[in-house]
Amino acid sequence: MKIGFHTDAFNSAYFSFEKCLDWARKNDVHYIECGLIDGVSWIHGLGYQPHVALYENPILLRRKMDSYGVRFSQVDAAFPLSGKDGPIYGVPYVMKAIPWAHLAGCERVDTTDGLHAPKGLNDQAALDLMKGEYEQIIEVAEAHKIIVNIEPHGYFTTKPDMMEKMLAFCDSPCLRMNMDTGNTFIAGQDPVAFLQRFIKKVSHVHVKDVSESLATAVRGQQTGIAVSQCAIGDGVNADNIKKCLALLRDNGYTGVLSMECEGQAGPMIEKSLKWLRKTLDELKIPAE
Numbered sequence: 001m002k003i004g005f006h007t008d009a010f011n012s013a014y015f016s017f018e019k020c021l022d023w024a025r026k027n028d029v030h031y032i033e034c035g036l037i038d039g040v041s042w043i044h045g046l047g048y049q050p051h052v053a054l055y056e057n058p059i060l061l062r063r064k065m066d067s068y069g070v071r072f073s074q075v076d077a078a079f080p081l082s083g084k085d086g087p088i089y090g091v092p093y094v095m096k097a098i099p100w101a102h103l104a105g106c107e108r109v110d111t112t113d114g115l116h117a118p119k120g121l122n123d124q125a126a127l128d129l130m131k132g133e134y135e136q137i138i139e140v141a142e143a144h145k146i147i148v149n150i151e152p153h154g155y156f157t158t159k160p161d162m163m164e165k166m167l168a169f170c171d172s173p174c175l176r177m178n179m180d181t182g183n184t185f186i187a188g189q190d191p192v193a194f195l196q197r198f199i200k201k202v203s204h205v206h207v208k209d210v211s212e213s214l215a216t217a218v219r220g221q222q223t224g225i226a227v228s229q230c231a232i233g234d235g236v237n238a239d240n241i242k243k244c245l246a247l248l249r250d251n252g253y254t255g256v257l258s259m260e261c262e263g264q265a266g267p268m269i270e271k272s273l274k275w276l277r278k279t280l281d282e283l284k285i286p287a288e
Helices: 017-026 058-068 086-103 123-144 161-166 181-186 191-201 212-218 238-250 267-282
Strands: 001-008 031-037 071-076 108-111 147-150 175-179 202-207 256-259
Touching: 001 071, 017 031, 017 147, 031 086, 031 256, 058 071, 058 212, 071 086, 071 256, 086 123, 108 175, 108 256, 123 147, 123 161, 147 161, 147 202, 147 212, 147 267, 161 175, 161 191, 175 181, 175 191, 175 256, 181 191, 181 202, 181 212, 181 238, 191 202, 191 238, 202 238, 238 267, 256 267
Parallel strands: 001 031, 001 256, 031 071, 071 108, 108 147, 147 175, 175 202, 202 256
Antiparallel strands: none
């Protein structure tokens, strides 16, 4: 399997994307995931945000990343698609992300739903809305040979029966799932059982632990967390992560394990990286 990380780890450190590339090179990590920005913002323009804007030339960025020995595992275009704003803002955002990702040498684009039930829509109406959205998105994804992942992160996607319906929106190899060990756990699900159900659909994995205090406060009440405030291996989800890694191994998964945790400008994500490498070694999983 391949080890990577989401640049969300360095949001609070106000890293630039290039500084994240430098961290990856120094720590011998060759896969990176970031959010895409559709437009401009002062904090990004001044170099205080570790994500990439769609106005940046993807081919030139790819060359820069090559010089660091790093490539994209996935780009994040996860504007909620389940509400009334989905067709207006979410779909155009994903549609722009797909050809950009193709030119940047990235094979996957991440998508999701909203954290809460959408106002003014019942569950079936929201599912019907998203089905139409994904049909449009997948047509473009197939043309560019890009995998569009659905991540468990919201009201619909963290419910296994709903996720199953969403993964059946289109009969296409381009519609897959991004497993997230932390979001499934915080939503009150068993991450191992969730992964087992969809193992054949997984094309990318977020490895995320959950602190004991956060789990006590909100487990079963929230559907997702941006990043964990504890190092991977230090939380109450560590045993589930180990079981998920073994399950992925036994099912032939050789894709990216993208770490998601608060980086603290390095120390916490470095501790996470050490734990993940040690755990993969214990499970006899070759790692890049």
